[in-house]
Amino acid sequence: MISPECPCGAADHWSRRTLLKAAGLSGIAWLTPLADRLALAAEARSVGQARSVILLWLAGGASQLDTFDPHPDSPVAQGAKAIDTSVKGIRLSENLPQTAEILDEVTLVRSVVSQEGDHERATYAIKTGYRPSPTIVHPSIGAVVCHELHDPGIDIPTHVSILTGRWPARGGHFGAKYDAFQIWDPVNDIPDVRARVPEEREARRRAGLDAVEKAFARGRDPKLEADRTLHLTNMAEARRMMTSEQIAAFNVADLPESDRAPYGDTPFGRGCLAARQLIEAGVRCVEVTLTGWDSHANNLETQQRQCAVLDAAYASLIRDLRRRGLLESTVVICGTEFGRTPKVNGIDGRDHWPHGFSIALAGGGFRRGHVVGETDPHGEKKEPADKVPVEDIHATVQHALGIDPATEYTAGQRPVILSDGRVRENLLL
Amino acid sequence: MLSPSKTPAPAAVEGDRTEASIRATVDRVNAEFAAAWAEAGVEPAPPADDLAVIRRLSLGLTGSVPSLEEIRAFEARPEGPRRIQWWLSHLFEDSRSADYLAERYARAFVGVENGPFLVYRRGRLVSWLSGQFRENRPYDELVRDLIAAEGLWTSNPEANFITATIDQNEKKRGPDEIKLAARTTRAFLGVRIDCMQCHDDKFGDRWKQEDFHQLAAFYAGAEMRITGVQDRKNKVYEFRYLGERDEQPVPQAVPFSPELLPTSGAPRERLAKWATHPENRAFSRAAVNRVWAILFGRPLVEAIDDIPLEGPYPPGLESLADDFVAHDFDLRHLIRTIAATRPYTLDSRSGDPARPVTEAEEMHWAAFPLTRLRPEQIAGGVTQAASLDTLDDEASVLRRIQRFGDRNQFVKRWGDPGEEEFAELTGTIPQRLLMMNGNLVKERTSPNPVMNASTRIGALSGDPTRAVEAAYLCVLTRRPTPEETEFFAGTLEKRNPNARNRAMEDLFWTLMNATEFSWNH
Numbered sequence: 049m050i051s052p053e054c055p056c057g058a059a060d061h062w063s064r065r066t067l068l069k070a071a072g073l074s075g076i077a078w079l080t081p082l083a084d085r086l087a088l089a090a091e092a093r094s095v096g097q098a099r100s101v102i103l104l105w106l107a108g109g110a111s112q113l114d115t116f117d118p119h120p121d122s123p124v125a126q127g128a129k130a131i132d133t134s135v136k137g138i139r140l141s142e143n144l145p146q147t148a149e150i151l152d153e154v155t156l157v158r159s160v161v162s163q164e165g166d167h168e169r170a171t172y173a174i175k176t177g178y179r180p181s182p183t184i185v186h187p188s189i190g191a192v193v194c195h196e197l198h199d200p201g202i203d204i205p206t207h208v209s210i211l212t213g214r215w216p217a218r219g220g221h222f223g224a225k226y227d228a229f230q231i232w233d234p235v236n237d238i239p240d241v242r243a244r245v246p247e248e249r250e251a252r253r254r255a256g257l258d259a260v261e262k263a264f265a266r267g268r269d270p271k272l273e274a275d276r277t278l279h280l281t282n283m284a285e286a287r288r289m290m291t292s293e294q295i296a297a298f299n300v301a302d303l304p305e306s307d308r309a310p311y312g313d314t315p316f317g318r319g320c321l322a323a324r325q326l327i328e329a330g331v332r333c334v335e336v337t338l339t340g341w342d343s344h345a346n347n348l349e350t351q352q353r354q355c356a357v358l359d360a361a362y363a364s365l366i367r368d369l370r371r372r373g374l375l376e377s378t379v380v381i382c383g384t385e386f387g388r389t390p391k392v393n394g395i396d397g398r399d400h401w402p403h404g405f406s407i408a409l410a411g412g413g414f415r416r417g418h419v420v421g422e423t424d425p426h427g428e429k430k431e432p433a434d435k436v437p438v439e440d441i442h443a444t445v446q447h448a449l450g451i452d453p454a455t456e457y458t459a460g461q462r463p464v465i466l467s468d469g470r471v472r473e474n475l476l477l
Numbered sequence: 478m479l480s481p482s483k484t485p486a487p488a489a490v491e492g493d494r495t496e497a498s499i500r501a502t503v504d505r506v507n508a509e510f511a512a513a514w515a516e517a518g519v520e521p522a523p524p525a526d527d528l529a530v531i532r533r534l535s536l537g538l539t540g541s542v543p544s545l546e547e548i549r550a551f552e553a554r555p556e557g558p559r560r561i562q563w564w565l566s567h568l569f570e571d572s573r574s575a576d577y578l579a580e581r582y583a584r585a586f587v588g589v590e591n592g593p594f595l596v597y598r599r600g601r602l603v604s605w606l607s608g609q610f611r612e613n614r615p616y617d618e619l620v621r622d623l624i625a626a627e628g629l630w631t632s633n634p635e636a637n638f639i640t641a642t643i644d645q646n647e648k649k650r651g652p653d654e655i656k657l658a659a660r661t662t663r664a665f666l667g668v669r670i671d672c673m674q675c676h677d678d679k680f681g682d683r684w685k686q687e688d689f690h691q692l693a694a695f696y697a698g699a700e701m702r703i704t705g706v707q708d709r710k711n712k713v714y715e716f717r718y719l720g721e722r723d724e725q726p727v728p729q730a731v732p733f734s735p736e737l738l739p740t741s742g743a744p745r746e747r748l749a750k751w752a753t754h755p756e757n758r759a760f761s762r763a764a765v766n767r768v769w770a771i772l773f774g775r776p777l778v779e780a781i782d783d784i785p786l787e788g789p790y791p792p793g794l795e796s797l798a799d800d801f802v803a804h805d806f807d808l809r810h811l812i813r814t815i816a817a818t819r820p821y822t823l824d825s826r827s828g829d830p831a832r833p834v835t836e837a838e839e840m841h842w843a844a845f846p847l848t849r850l851r852p853e854q855i856a857g858g859v860t861q862a863a864s865l866d867t868l869d870d871e872a873s874v875l876r877r878i879q880r881f882g883d884r885n886q887f888v889k890r891w892g893d894p895g896e897e898e899f900a901e902l903t904g905t906i907p908q909r910l911l912m913m914n915g916n917l918v919k920e921r922t923s924p925n926p927v928m929n930a931s932t933r934i935g936a937l938s939g940d941p942t943r944a945v946e947a948a949y950l951c952v953l954t955r956r957p958t959p960e961e962t963e964f965f966a967g968t969l970e971k972r973n974p975n976a977r978n979r980a981m982e983d984l985f986w987t988l989m990n991a992t993e994f995s996w997n998h
Contacts, residue, residue: 205906224903230892239890240910244919249983252968256987259964263957264993267826268833268847276847278904279992286909 098412106384107213108342114351116406124390124427135417143355146363152417159421159432170385177442187220190333200330203292205229210319221459233315234322297329312360320361344397379412390427404432439469502800509792522844523828532954539573541857544867579606587641605634616806617753624749629705654696667763667784691730695748761798774848825998852891856884862952863921922985924978935981941969952988
């Protein structure tokens with residue numbers, strides 16, 4: 049082949065992306081080297097088969113009554129109806145017909161409780177399993193997974209957030225490099241991934257950068273790059289992506305219509321499809337956000353509209369993972385920051401309700417077709433039966449991933465454990 | 478290169494007056510910091526180079542780095558503290574600073590959303606604010622105008638502060654007293670009592686739900702009429718408190734310092750006078766904290782809108798607040814004072830490479846804190862650094878339009894932190910991709926003998942050493958170290974013009990992609 053010094057920009061020819069393109073191959077799953085894939089497949093540990101997590105985040109607060117926990121015969125129902133599901137005796141809101149069909153893959157927790165009723169604080173609580181603290185930032189579930197399981201050795205970020213909402217998944221005290229990599233509607237290429245100059249000039253630019261960075265570092269904290277700026281770290285990561293074919297996993301535009309249609313023609317649907325591709329490529333955690341659930345007014349219409357988007361995407365994702373043999377190794381969490389008041393307010397809306405709401409878990413060793421907990425059908429503010437504090441969900445998910453929730457870290461001066469929740473064996477197979 | 482007509486020359490007399498008016502407070506603030514440093518056992522960093530200080534000031538007040546033209550004008554003046562004060566006069570005369578400050582304040586006052594289109598024009602409010610800053614209107618008057626604004630959002634732009642809160646999807650028509658109360662306390666008073674909207678204080682027993690709603694009651698009468706925002710007389714605000722069955726009338730009352738509330742007048746006028754009262758310390762402290770944050774990139778008290786009413790306060794805050802009140806809420810005077818203090822003029826690094834600056838020293842303001850630049854500052858920096866001339870009002874219309882369009886595009890792609898502009902943000906891979914491969918940097922550094930500084934410097938400077946120096950001044954507002962000069966001059970030597978253009982492009986690209994370019998330091 050042409051030498052890298054060739055002035056025609058031949059260095060591009062050496063990147064894997066170009067090589068692969070030249071080879072006329074398509075598909076992406078095989079792009080993670082075989083040895084890595086075998087290693088990932090062999091990650092089975094004594095406890096926990098799961099090795100990755102997908103979090104479908106219903107931002108704003110989905111109404112448990114209009115999704116996973118209907119009370120159709122109660123005055124609090126606002127007239128909403130329920131339908132049968134693939135699990136005998138369990139009914140879901142009529143807003144989720146496709147989800148009803150795959151409910152036999154799901155463990156439904158209808159009695160989640162948290163202590164936070166403000167969007168930002170509650171989002172923090174559900175994503176990290178801890179209440180917000182003035183002295184420490186806890187890592188979100190995706191950051192925990194990336195930090196605790198071994199680096200899958202892929203060229204793309206291992207923690208991804210699609211259609212990021214206002215409070216994306218953070219690395220917290222594990223550091224900014226565990227923050228989620230954010231992308232938007234995955235029909236577009238990740239912008240700016242193509243180098244503007246041939247490799248020979250890139251190399252010269254890198255050499256120049258060394259000189260400038262050396263001058264800047266003088267008299268400053270030697271850990272500045274590692275602890276705060278991550279500037280060169282991110283540049284190196286960016287370069288690695290630029291030359292990798294694995295970035296195709298971020299894009300669903302080239303998939304056949306038959307793959308895309310079931311997920312629904314929505315950014316969230318495409319996000320879920322991209323999540324499947326990313327998990328397949330070896331990514332540890334993907335968060336996909338659907339905003340718009342905050343139905344303080346016109347609750348029924350709002351929840352219906354949102355559910356139409358969620359239902360197709362969620363059910364298709366579960367089916368797709370199952371068909372591809374990925375569901376055993378992937379925990380799919382469908383969660384929200386809080387539920388909504390059983391009693392309707394003066395403008396047909398429902399307000400914030402952290403006192404008993406639903407989170408659905410599937411795959412990764414969670415039981416199939418199982419329900420835990422029960423909320424009061426009359427919407428009284430009393431403890432739900434068999435309540436599950438949000439930290440228990442975290443402990444249980446960590447356990448399913450073979451992570452010991454009692455693992456201790458030092459954050460600032462303080463020792464903290466990954467989760468102070470209790471592992472709920474009854475949620476697991 | 479520098480046209481003398483564009484060089485502002487404030488009279489020397491004014492320089493003396495400025496110096497005298499700020500001296501006493503600067504000395505007091507410095508003494509407070511020196512005492513705090515001694516007590517904490519931290520060693521202050523050496524003074525920063527003047528060029529480092531003017532870079533900080535330009536980034537804070539105009540959202541851009543100084544141009545090569547401006548640097549040359551600055552360096553032509555005699556050294557000393559007066560030179561920095563001259564630089565401030567220069568920035569105040571440049572309308573970019575009023576425009577930029579207006580945008581920064583608008584974020585705190587109305588957020589970044591475009592909001593309810595039919596009744597709200599964010600742009601009008603920003604340009605109104607810009608006009609206020611250009612005239613250096615006293616800050617208390619400005620805030621009173623916002624709180625008590627009436628009329629049409631088109632002809633009375635300050636009314637957009639009120640109309641921004643209208644939610645056209647909600648059943649309640651008209652301005653939202655809850656949102657207005659939250660803005661008022663956070664943005665003007667640095668107090669967070671909006672959490673008490675739904676419940677009493679969970680982190681202490683300081684605030685009650687009533688405190689918040691009684692404040693909101695001042696805004697309850699504001700409604701939308703054909704003539705714009707007007708107050709309905711004797712409108713009673715009602716609210717159902719947590720644990721209560723029924724709504725109850727909520728009287729108008731302020732959450733602290735009730736003695737400062739005028740007994741008569743329209744509700745919002747009373748509230749405006751109370752909020753901005755010279756003895757309402759929360760107001761002057763919040764104002765100082767915001768100016769400090771804009772200049773340093775980090776507020777003196779964190780979070781910016783959560784300053785304790787009873788202290789304890791960091792060094793400097795009370796003295797600066799006193800001084801701000803004594804000088805009739807003069808923002809320019811406050812900026813000049815802060816810019817002259819020791820914390821602002823210290824280096825961000827230690828003089829001794831064997832004993833680098835520690836995080837503790839930064840926390841105590843014993844070294845200038847490193848903060849990540851905001852996206853529009855990066856975009857502004859790229860655009861300005863790529864031009865030899867100052868991109869101010871006198872720059873060509875074409876250039877200004879281009880600057881505006883490029884900046885908006887860039888900010889969108891970078892990720893705009895919105896109102897949370899002083900939160901500790903992390904850099905991201907997409908940001909690095911944008912700087913490495915994005916359009917803005919490519920267009921502003923690639924060979925273009927008409928527009929781009931890289932090409933022009935390469936062509937004008939026969940001497941590679943001088944070309945490297947000019948590039949460093951343009952992009953990083955400093956001179957290269959001998960090692961840097963040697964490295965880059967080597968890439969420029971004995972090349973044909975095309976190769977040299979490419980080498981200059983590489984040099985500019987490299988400097989813009991360095992850590993140093995993306996941080997305030």
